[in-house]
Amino acid sequence: MSEPEAKKQKLTLSVDKEVVDRAKELGLNLSEITEKVLRGFAFSPKDESKTEVYAKYKELFATVLPLLKDYDASIEVARDVQLDDSGNVVMEFSILLTPAGTFWNQDAEAGFSEIEKIPLYTFHEPNKILANLITRLTNEKQDRRERLRELEMAKRIVLAMSESLHSKPKDTLRVTPDKRKSRK
Numbered sequence: 001m002s003e004p005e006a007k008k009q010k011l012t013l014s015v016d017k018e019v020v021d022r023a024k025e026l027g028l029n030l031s032e033i034t035e036k037v038l039r040g041f042a043f044s045p046k047d048e049s050k051t052e053v054y055a056k057y058k059e060l061f062a063t064v065l066p067l068l069k070d071y072d073a074s075i076e077v078a079r080d081v082q083l084d085d086s087g088n089v090v091m092e093f094s095i096l097l098t099p100a101g102t103f104w105n106q107d108a109e110a111g112f113s114e115i116e117k118i119p120l121y122t123f124h125e126p127n128k129i130l131a132n133l134i135t136r137l138t139n140e141k142q143d144r145r146e147r148l149r150e151l152e153m154a155k156r157i158v159l160a161m162s163e164s165l166h167s168k169p170k171d172t173l174r175v176t177p178d179k180r181k182s183r184k
Contacts, residue, residue: 019131022138054115057123061097061115064133068099071140075132078122082107095122 013034023030061077068074078095093107095118102113124132 022134025138053120058115065101071137072099073136073140074098075136077129078118080122
């Protein structure tokens with residue numbers, strides 16, 4: 001056994017089957033990811049201020065951004081509700097992180113870049129953001145596969161049409177039975 005392997009200890013985790021299946025579809029190594037995450041638990045926040053919470057969300061989003069750019073995808077990072085005077089929910093809306101690194105408020109149909117415009121209480125918990133990311137990337141990967149299949153099929157149809165049109169003679173001579181002459 002090599003030295004790094006000798007220092008490892010087996011760990012058993014229970015993870016939602018859907019998350020495991022989606023991670024496998026993406027080709028993610030869950031053992032490697034879990035190990036990296038557990039190493040991160042050495043982090044111990046010294047400052048629980050609003051500014052620090054925003055800073056940690058910014059760090060998370062900066063880490064997610066390359067994947068969003070690669071898949072040209074947005075993910076929901078916050079959800080808020082609009083209440084009427086009686087406290088009844090009038091509207092529920094999402095705030096998305098876009099591949100450009102900006103935010104999109106679906107209710108206002110407007111983009112913005114300042115994270116501080118999003119009230120802290122509306123942000124999803126980090127595990128929900130990660131689940132949204134995995135779901136979105138898995139869906140995008142499946143959509144790409146399907147689009148590639150459709151593009152290949154469309155290409156083959158066009159090639160078949162082109163072959164068919166080019167293989168027909170332009171002027172075909174029609175011979176009727178009564179005008180045929182036989183040679184003897």
